Amino acid sequence: MTRHRRRRPRTQERPDPARGDGRPAGAHTIAPIRAPRPPGTRPLNRPRRGRSALFSPAVLSGCPSMSTINKVPASAGAQWLLDGLATLRQAPLQLGALGALWALLMGFMLVLSQVPVFGTLLQAFFMLVGPVLWAGVLGAVLKVRAAQPIRAGDLFSGFRSGRIPDLIATLIPQVALIAVMFFLVWALVGGPEELQRVQDTMNKLESQAAAGQTPSPELLQTVPVAELFICFGAFILGMVLVALVNFVSVPDVLFGGRRGTQAMLNSLKAGLRNLPAVILFYVLLLVVAIPLILVVSLLGQAVSMVLGQFAGLFFINMLLMGAMLPLIAGCVSSAWRQMLGQASEQASAIPPPPSPPDTFAA
Numbered sequence: 414m415t416r417h418r419r420r421r422p423r424t425q426e427r428p429d430p431a432r433g434d435g436r437p438a439g440a441h442t443i444a445p446i447r448a449p450r451p452p453g454t455r456p457l458n459r460p461r462r463g464r465s466a467l468f469s470p471a472v473l474s475g476c477p478s479m480s481t482i483n484k485v486p487a488s489a490g491a492q493w494l495l496d497g498l499a500t501l502r503q504a505p506l507q508l509g510a511l512g513a514l515w516a517l518l519m520g521f522m523l524v525l526s527q528v529p530v531f532g533t534l535l536q537a538f539f540m541l542v543g544p545v546l547w548a549g550v551l552g553a554v555l556k557v558r559a560a561q562p563i564r565a566g567d568l569f570s571g572f573r574s575g576r577i578p579d580l581i582a583t584l585i586p587q588v589a590l591i592a593v594m595f596f597l598v599w600a601l602v603g604g605p606e607e608l609q610r611v612q613d614t615m616n617k618l619e620s621q622a623a624a625g626q627t628p629s630p631e632l633l634q635t636v637p638v639a640e641l642f643i644c645f646g647a648f649i650l651g652m653v654l655v656a657l658v659n660f661v662s663v664p665d666v667l668f669g670g671r672r673g674t675q676a677m678l679n680s681l682k683a684g685l686r687n688l689p690a691v692i693l694f695y696v697l698l699l700v701v702a703i704p705l706i707l708v709v710s711l712l713g714q715a716v717s718m719v720l721g722q723f724a725g726l727f728f729i730n731m732l733l734m735g736a737m738l739p740l741i742a743g744c745v746s747s748a749w750r751q752m753l754g755q756a757s758e759q760a761s762a763i764p765p766p767p768s769p770p771d772t773f774a775a
Contacts, residue, residue: 482683485751490693493751494701497743500554501736507563508739511553514568515546516734520727544580545571548667550742571667579666582673586658590651597647601640611636657684660691664749683752694744702737709733 501508522539526532548571553563571580602608614635618628658677661684665676684691709732717725 481753482679482686483752485687485690487689487693489687489748489751490690490695491697493690493694493744493747494697496747497740500557500743501739504557504563508550508553508557509735510565511550511563511568512735512738513731514565515550515738516727516731519734520730541581541584544583544663545569545577547571547663547742548574548576548580550738551664551667551746554739554742554746574667576666579671579673579676580663583659583662583666583677585673586655586677590648590655593651594644594648598644601643602637611641654681656695657681657691660684661745661749661753664746665753668749669753679753687752690748694748698741698744701740705736706733709736 519539522535525535546568549568552570553567556563556567571577574580598608602611614632618632618636621628621632658681660680662673662676662680665671665679666673669676669679671679709729712732713725713729715725716728
């Protein structure tokens with residue numbers, strides 16, 4: 414005899430009004446099925462293999478997603494310089510060694526630049542990697558502030574940042590200035606022959622002045638004084654704009670996570686909005702740099718008398734770059750943190766999530 418299993422009558426499940434989502438009471442919530450990630454891709458917040466932890470998204474957790482330029486008082490320029498001096502005082506030998514290593518690379522490049530074709534290519538390559546090396550110095554400054562040791566390889570940490578194209582893009586203002594000045598001189602003064610004639614005339618006038626003679630009026634009339642003054646003024650104005658565009662562009666690329674063009678635009682806006690602080694900073698930096706240059710020059714002359722002129726110049730270059738590069742890096746990182754590092758008081762009041770032990774908070 415076959416026993417039939419009795420089926421329970423189906424009851425219509427009513428939605429639970431306490432839920433408010435139309436699901437019946439006691440129903441289980443099923444997690445949505447995520448689409449599989451295509452091969453060769455990676456999660457958004459996971460750094461690429463080989464990327465330096467200094468430039469990972471964990472460092473940028475406290476940075477705003479949109480560009481917010483803060484207004485700082487004029488006295489902030491002095492504070493930037495004090496922050497740079499304090500950072501250099503924490504690790505003078507380690508930071509100075511990075512600047513000396515950069516100077517050593519420059520000396521090696523100058524020696525090899527005597528080769529006709531290879532030297533030109535080497536100079537162009539060294540110019541391209543300049544912002545990347547500068548990023549390494551900025552990273553070393555952050556390591557000093559985080560009380561972490563510095564190694565010589567930190568100078569090349571920018572190559573592991575994953576932002577090399579954006580760093581190289583910060584050279585666009587310099588290239589644009591060179592191109593504009595070339596066409597301006599060509600239009601106002603003339604071509605290479607005219608420039609050579611002006612150079613020869615200036616040399617004759619200098620020789621007459623050195624001999625104590627009165628400059629010849631005929632020679633003075635052949636010098637395009639007005640055109641040269643226009644070119645000189647345009648060059649000074651262009652240098653000021655380039656300085657503002659590149660003031661905090663590299664740290665904004667690294668620590669702000671922005672593209673090169675956006676970082677340069679942010680740097681220009683921040684510099685114009687905080688122009689009194691920027692002017693005060695450059696004036697104070699010049700006040701600090703002039704005595705240092707004089708002392709290093711005297712030491713270099715002493716070395717030149719003993720070891721030769723090339724050794725003296727090399728010694729001066731190493732000392733100046735060993736002292737000035739870390740100092741300027743500390744000042745620039747402090748300026749970026751005050752002008753672009755925090756979106757607003759509300760954003761800065763929210764503590765960022767804890768960073769991994771191998772990262773440094775910007």
